[in-house]
Amino acid sequence: MPLKVFRGPKVWLWRWRRNPLKRRGDTLEAWVLLGAWLFTLAAGMVGGLAAARSAEGGLARERAEWRPVVAHVLDRAPGRPGAETETESGSSGRERVWARVGWTVADGSAHTGQARVAAGSGIGTPVAVWTDLQGHLVSRPATAAEARLRSVLIGGLVGLSAAAVPFVAGLVVRGRLERRRMDRWDAEWSRLGPQWGRTIG
Numbered sequence: 404m405p406l407k408v409f410r411g412p413k414v415w416l417w418r419w420r421r422n423p424l425k426r427r428g429d430t431l432e433a434w435v436l437l438g439a440w441l442f443t444l445a446a447g448m449v450g451g452l453a454a455a456r457s458a459e460g461g462l463a464r465e466r467a468e469w470r471p472v473v474a475h476v477l478d479r480a481p482g483r484p485g486a487e488t489e490t491e492s493g494s495s496g497r498e499r500v501w502a503r504v505g506w507t508v509a510d511g512s513a514h515t516g517q518a519r520v521a522a523g524s525g526i527g528t529p530v531a532v533w534t535d536l537q538g539h540l541v542s543r544p545a546t547a548a549e550a551r552l553r554s555v556l557i558g559g560l561v562g563l564s565a566a567a568v569p570f571v572a573g574l575v576v577r578g579r580l581e582r583r584r585m586d587r588w589d590a591e592w593s594r595l596g597p598q599w600g601r602t603i604g
Contacts, residue, residue, distance in 0.1 A: 432580045439573020443566045451562025455554040462550035469544045474506035474518060474532045482522025498522040504530055508538035516540040 480502040499519045507513050518540065520530045535541050545553060 435576050439569055442569035446569055447562040447566030450565030451558040454561035455558025458557040459550055459554035462545050465544040468536050469533050469541055471531050471533050472506050473529050474504040476524045476528040477503045477505050480520050480524040484523030514538050
């Protein structure tokens with residue numbers, strides 16, 4: 404029958420205190436816990452900061468490289484001109500639909516693509532679009548404030564994910580040490596427990 408251990412009040416840092424009853428396994432567990440926490444903090448901070456800097460740098464490059472150009476509608480856009488649609492917030496605005504547009508980049512080459520334009524836009528209607536260095540359509544780049552918010556969120560998520568690895572590993576190692584300690588207690592109890600009831604004749 405396994406030995407049931409009843410724990411008393413929790414004492415902080417007991418593994419680091421001098422105690423004649425403290426075993427080598429207790430000291431090993433203390434170092435495992437310390438290492439797990441240090442690696443958790445280091446991995447979270449390093450991973451989060453690196454991800455945030457990378458994300459912010461990429462968004463800054465997009466702001467520097469992507470350029471707005473004026474494209475023109477090539478085919479009449481579907482829908483009724485001047486039609487309004489209600490947004491999720493309850494405000495109304497002009498309905499926008501997908502249509503084929505064409506534009507010319509700095510080197511003079513012509514490009515075509517799909518962009519959202521006002522419903523019912525006729526052929527030749529100008530519309531502002533964003534393009535990258537190769538002249539391909541891209542979305543509007545994030546502003547500096549939006550980039551900071553995105554980089555913080557990305558850094559936080561990556562930091563938590565990176566910190567979870569050593570944290571979980573430390574829990575696994577600690578659980579194994581705990582099970583091994585309990586097994587040893589069971590073995591010692593099986594050997595010494597029956598002797599407690601004996602009397603000296």
